[in-house]
Amino acid sequence: MTRLRGSGLRVYTLLYLAFLYAPIILLPIFAFNNATVIAFPLQGFTTNWFVQMAENPTLRQALLNSLLIAVSASVLATCLGIFAARASTRFDFRGKGPVMGLIMLPLVLPEIIVAVSLLVVLLAAGVGLSIFTVILGHTLICMPYAVAILSTAFSSLDKSLEEAAYDLGETKWSAFRLVILPLVMPGIVSALLMSFTISLDEFIIAFFLAGNQPTLPTYIFSQLRFPKSIPMIMALGTLLVLMSILLLTLAEYFRRRGVARTGQTDTGGFI
Amino acid sequence: MATGNGTETGQGLRLIAPPLLYAILLLAVPLLTILAYSFFKDGYLTIVREFTLENYLATWADPIFRTILVRSLMVAAMVTAVTVLMAFPVAYFLSFVVAPERKALWIFLITIPFWTSYLVRVFLWKVILGFNGVINSGLKANGLIDEPLKFLLYNTGSIVMTLSHSYAPFAILPIYVALEKIDRSLLEAGRDLGESRLMTFWRVTLPLAMPGVVAAVLIVFIPTIGDYVTPTVIGGGKIPMVANLIQAQMLDIDNKPLGSAVAISAMAVVTALSLAFLFLNRRFLKVRA
Numbered sequence: 110m111t112r113l114r115g116s117g118l119r120v121y122t123l124l125y126l127a128f129l130y131a132p133i134i135l136l137p138i139f140a141f142n143n144a145t146v147i148a149f150p151l152q153g154f155t156t157n158w159f160v161q162m163a164e165n166p167t168l169r170q171a172l173l174n175s176l177l178i179a180v181s182a183s184v185l186a187t188c189l190g191i192f193a194a195r196a197s198t199r200f201d202f203r204g205k206g207p208v209m210g211l212i213m214l215p216l217v218l219p220e221i222i223v224a225v226s227l228l229v230v231l232l233a234a235g236v237g238l239s240i241f242t243v244i245l246g247h248t249l250i251c252m253p254y255a256v257a258i259l260s261t262a263f264s265s266l267d268k269s270l271e272e273a274a275y276d277l278g279e280t281k282w283s284a285f286r287l288v289i290l291p292l293v294m295p296g297i298v299s300a301l302l303m304s305f306t307i308s309l310d311e312f313i314i315a316f317f318l319a320g321n322q323p324t325l326p327t328y329i330f331s332q333l334r335f336p337k338s339i340p341m342i343m344a345l346g347t348l349l350v351l352m353s354i355l356l357l358t359l360a361e362y363f364r365r366r367g368v369a370r371t372g373q374t375d376t377g378g379f380i
Numbered sequence: 381m382a383t384g385n386g387t388e389t390g391q392g393l394r395l396i397a398p399p400l401l402y403a404i405l406l407l408a409v410p411l412l413t414i415l416a417y418s419f420f421k422d423g424y425l426t427i428v429r430e431f432t433l434e435n436y437l438a439t440w441a442d443p444i445f446r447t448i449l450v451r452s453l454m455v456a457a458m459v460t461a462v463t464v465l466m467a468f469p470v471a472y473f474l475s476f477v478v479a480p481e482r483k484a485l486w487i488f489l490i491t492i493p494f495w496t497s498y499l500v501r502v503f504l505w506k507v508i509l510g511f512n513g514v515i516n517s518g519l520k521a522n523g524l525i526d527e528p529l530k531f532l533l534y535n536t537g538s539i540v541m542t543l544s545h546s547y548a549p550f551a552i553l554p555i556y557v558a559l560e561k562i563d564r565s566l567l568e569a570g571r572d573l574g575e576s577r578l579m580t581f582w583r584v585t586l587p588l589a590m591p592g593v594v595a596a597v598l599i600v601f602i603p604t605i606g607d608y609v610t611p612t613v614i615g616g617g618k619i620p621m622v623a624n625l626i627q628a629q630m631l632d633i634d635n636k637p638l639g640s641a642v643a644i645s646a647m648a649v650v651t652a653l654s655l656a657f658l659f660l661n662r663r664f665l666k667v668r669a
Contacts, residue, residue, distance in 0.1 A: 118473040121469050121470070122470050122486075125470050129548060132501050132505060132545070133493055135504055135507065136500070136504065139507075147507050148513065148517035149518045150517075189402055192398045193399040196392050197392075199392075200389075200391055201388060202389040202392030202393055202396075203389045208396060211407065212399050217599065218602075219603050219605060219607075219623070219650075220608075221608055221622075221623040222647060226407075227406065227410050229413055229414055229417060233427075248402070249402070249403070252399060252402070307495075310495070310496075310497055312498065313609070313623075316608075326498075333613065339507075342500070345500075346497055349496065350496045350500075357488075
């Protein structure tokens with residue numbers, strides 16, 4: 110009975126996974142398909158779309174912009190996240206609920222609201238729209254994810270390790286650097302990778318705040334209207350998917366190493 | 381607490397100051413600004429700082445706004461229902477059937493599609509469902525249809541399906557976490573006391589999983605209302621939702637006070653609905669607390 114029920118659920122879950130992966134599996138198929146129209150039957154193998162992609166100067170600029178934004182936003186978000194995660198897991202202070210609520214708010218706020226409100230303030234303050242303003246926005250939306258990952262890392266710390274360091278004459282800062290930081294390092298790397306992935310993929314904030322500078326998602330969005338560019342976008346999408354999988358696998362690897370290092374049992378997942 | 385509460389508050393606040401300051405400057409201040417803007421007058425290229433309710437009156441008197449708001453709510457409600465109902469068995473499978481050491485791998489597999497280029501994923505549904513898309517060209521090549529099926533794309537149904545696909549992991553993870561927290565001995569107790577498997581699920585598992593279901597509902601419902609990409613790409617611009625309206629007011633028409641009023645109105649409706657939903661489910665949420 111149990112096995113039967115389990116196998117029904119397993120089949121359902123596998124079908125569900127097929128539904129989740131269906132669109133992604135089409136990407137490489139059409140990226141290598143020798144036809145300008147995305148349709149069956151397939152027309153033979155080509156790498157032309159990848160060549161076209163590599164030779165596109167606007168795309169290269171968009172990629173550079175996106176990388177610059179993603180690196181800056183992930184470093185900033187993780188640094189800010191370290192403060193918030195450390196404070197919320199180590200200290201019990203008044204106003205902690207509302208303070209953490211505000212920091213985590215972007216998680217449940219539609220991104221369009223974040224984008225619109227930032228746009229209004231930046232324009233009112235006379236800040237010109239550029240890559241820099243996108244970094245500001247992306248840091249804000251990546252911060253809650255970084256805090257969530259880092260809180261898990263910090264909360265699993267054994268407090269007595271820190272106290273032992275104080276007893277052995279370490280100062281607050283050196284104890285943090287020598288004892289705590291190495292233990293939460295996997296969490297930090299994981300938060301960096303996660304924030305990087307989110308920023309690289311974020312569209313609506315970049316759409317509002319980038320001015321006339323292209324980022325990868327805004328460039329892709331602008332090209333979706335032109336049927337001629339679609340095969341190239343398929344090639345680009347294939348590479349982006351591969352990169353995301355690589356980054357997430359790394360993030361997951363570091364998260365698990367962190368779990369193992371602090372001696373917990375693995376509960377799984379980015380939550 | 382050996383250090384005493386006063387110093388602990390001080391230490392905690394000092395430590396959290398940088399991220400808090402960032403969130404105040406780039407989140408609280410901007411949100412308050414659009415709230416203020418929504419009560420200001422639009423003076424063509426400038427904003428006239430004069431209190432008025434005109435923007436809200438104009439917003440709510442506009443039949444287009446009401447149509448779009450109702451449509452967004454309907455779409456979000458359908459997406460939420462579909463996503464959560466489809467996600468529950470998956471979360472149940474992860475929590476109750478999968479061996480503990482393989483859980484992380486399964487969750488990883490489920491989250492990967494979610495993190496891969498949102499824009500490309502949404503567009504791929506257009507490729508799949510389109511007039512000359514994968515389904516139509518595939519069916520035609522096999523001789524199953526002569527004319528492409530037109531009902532696949534550019535309608536509310538295809539928007540709902542694309543959004544359900546996008547937000548799937550959002551629903552699975554909270555339910556999974558709630559199921560993981562259930563003390564397995566409670567289920568055994570239910571069985572020992574003579575309940576059938578189904579009744580144990582209905583009277584023990586489901587009520588205990590409700591906090592996760594409630595979280596899943598909110599976590600899917602709130603962002604889907606504000607989705608911009610899917611109605612634009614899948615709806616072909618013909619089925620706008622609230623985000624499209626906000627974008628049009630803010631950028632194309634450039635009436636920031638009116639755009640702010642639309643944004644605040646939509647947010648107020650969403651918040652009210654979310655709170656009402658929490659209130660209706662308060663009995664389940666109290667169990668855990």
